[in-house]
Amino acid sequence: MVVGLLDGRVRSGAEPLLRPDDAGAMRGEGVFETILVQGGQPRDLPEHLARLAKSATMLDFQGPPDADWLHGVHAVLGAFPGGDLVLRLVSTRGPAGAPPTCYVTGTPVPDEVLRQRVQGVAVLLLDRGFAGSDAAAAPWMLTSAKTLSYAVNMAALRHARSMGADDVIFVGRDGAVMEAPTATVVVVRDRTLVTPPLDGILDGITVVRLIRAAQDAGWATAYERLTPDDLSAADGVFLVSSVRLVAPVTSIDEVPRPGAERAGELLDLLDAPPR
Amino acid sequence: MVVGLLDGRVRSGAEPLLRPDDAGAMRGEGVFETILVQGGQPRDLPEHLARLAKSATMLDFQGPPDADWLHGVHAVLGAFPGGDLVLRLVSTRGPAGAPPTCYVTGTPVPDEVLRQRVQGVAVLLLDRGFAGSDAAAAPWMLTSAKTLSYAVNMAALRHARSMGADDVIFVGRDGAVMEAPTATVVVVRDRTLVTPPLDGILDGITVVRLIRAAQDAGWATAYERLTPDDLSAADGVFLVSSVRLVAPVTSIDEVPRPGAERAGELLDLLDAPPR
Structure with a gap:
């Protein structure tokens, strides 16, 4: 792992960076973004910087300006010239009375990610414990911020893996499909693309890009309440x-499902130049 | 802040300790305990060590043995001989493939804590977004683990403070009183002490101590579903x-309430020697 600081310095991931009293380390008080870099080019960087700032606002602190983040990003990109990698931008609230702790990490794209794009994922439906609409009415639940308090997402993924699955789709107490711990759910029906409304879930950057590209290509698109039955019935x-x-979902609760071959169409949409 | 490592070394809080790729810093994956030290004596240390280990198990990692924690605790206590302080024991999952990152911090007891014990707290009732029983049925929600993913608790407290209150009592979607972001709710009716059942909330160490002492002193005690009306009606x-x-609750949603003077009885119970 390569770590870039916002003054442009590069360090090793093995070198301690956070103080023990950093609010990020003590209470998960911070925000982050992960960004794919392909051939040296970060995808959707302005959108990720905008969401990072929005998440920080929801936690009632202000991170550095975008220009500072770009120093850190370019410092890391310089260590992987022209390469493919994963960038992670992290901003904690920092220690009490100190400014936020901000850094950028660069790591190779995990083999698992490449494999799941091609082979797909076996998914378990898990109860989220609440309804998205209820969470949206309680803004302190922070469901629309991408915070460092990610232990529940990780616990759900571990539970799925202990059951032999690869990933999770959370279902709300109202029976509505919500999101995956680190992804947005998208359903394809013929040439229509459907994703759940944003109540109580994170506003995905890649899904917005996908929706725009699908519209440009003449698809119909909708934010629409989905049930597990809707998932079963989808193409x-x-x-x-x-x-x-x-990543195509190849099974839900151990029931195999078709349609994985349409992942290529979605990937093509993502890579289509905007009209 | 004084920081004690588990090999007995003491460091300054200003010295970076956590790697940028520590799961505690990246995803709030870790557990903690806070412990009051009075006159050099930590309260309920074995109980806190037991809950720390239980929380780690719920996050599917194993922290160090108690004897190692005691090295860190005694290192910090040595910096405050015979004093009053707050100990915090932190164990993150650590960086991938590395052992957990464990440390103990020692800080003076905040003035605010001492003030709230005497003057009490104005409380806002906030919607928790889910019902405790629903959370209990979804163990990946980790509501019975004390994790570093505390951003929601902090956001709720900030919301309360922005409304002029000091603290929060969370109410579940089923209308049941749950807990405060960093405390257990206790209701007194005559010589009966009532606290909510443990569905979807943390098992408080101090409340267990209080219940035992109250029973020893001839009080009735119960884990019982409470509503906001029950809070209003309590002594x-x-x-x-x-x-x-x-900390006595002196108002709820800006409505003043009586009974603060009974805090002294509860403090006396906590300090009574076990029969």
Whole structure:
């Protein structure tokens, strides 16, 4: 791992960086973004910087200006010239009375990500414990911020893996499909692309890019309440996220499902130049 | 802040300790305990060590043995001989492939804590977004683990403070009183002490101590579903936690309430020697 600081310095990931009293380390108080770099080019960098700032605002602190982040990003990109990698931008609230702790990491794209794009993922439906609409009414639940308090997402993924699955789709207490721990759910029906409304879930950057590209290509698109039955009935179900891009769902609760071959269409849409 | 490592070394809080790729810093994957030290004596240390280990198990990692923690604790206590302080024991999952990152911090007891014990707290009732029983049925929600993913608790407290209150009592979607972001809710009716059942909330160490002492002193005690109306009707409402011990609730949603003077009885119970 390469670590870039916002003054442009590069360090090793093995060198301690955070103080023990950093609010990020003590209470998960911070925000982050993960960004895919292909051939040296970060995807959707302005959108990720905008979401990072929005998440920080929801946690009631202000991170550095975009120009500072770009120093850190370019410092890391310089260590992988022209390469493919994963960037992670992290901003904690910092220690009490100190400014936010901000850094950028660069790591190779995990083999698992590349494999799941091609082979797809076996998914378990898990109860999210609440309804998206209820979470949206309680803004302190921070469901629309991408915070460092990610232990629940990680616990859900571990639970799925202990059951032999690869990933999770959370279902709300109202029976509505919500999101995956690190991805947005997208359903394809013929030439229509559907994703759940944003109540209580994160506004995905890659899914917005996908929706625009699909519209440009003449598809119909909708934010629409989906149930597990809707997933079963769809032509294809996909997990869409910044690093994995598109992973076809090949089974839900151990029931195999078709449509994985349509992942290629979605990947093509993502890579189509805007009209 | 004094920081004790588990090999007994003491460091300054200003010295970076966590790697940027530590799962605690990246995803709030870790556990912690806060412990009050009075006259050099940590309160309920074995119980806190047991809960720390239990929380780590819920996050599917194993922290160090108690004997190692005691090295860190005693290193910090040595910097405050015979004093009053707050200990924080932190164990993150660590960087991928590395052992957990473990440390103990020692800080003076905040003035605010001492003030709230005496003057009490104005409390806002906030919607938790889910029902405790639903969370209990979804163990990946980790509501019974004390994790570093505390951003929601901090956001709720900030919301309360922006409304002129000091603290929060969370109410579940089923209308049941749950807990405060960093404390257990206790209600007193005559010589009966009532606290909510453990569905979807943290098992408080100080409240267990209080219940035992109350029983020893001839009080009735119960884990019982409470509603906001039950809080209004009670003789006294208190927030009970390891550092603040007992803070009387002096108003709920800006409506003043009586009973603060009974905090002294509860503090006396906590300090009574076991029969």
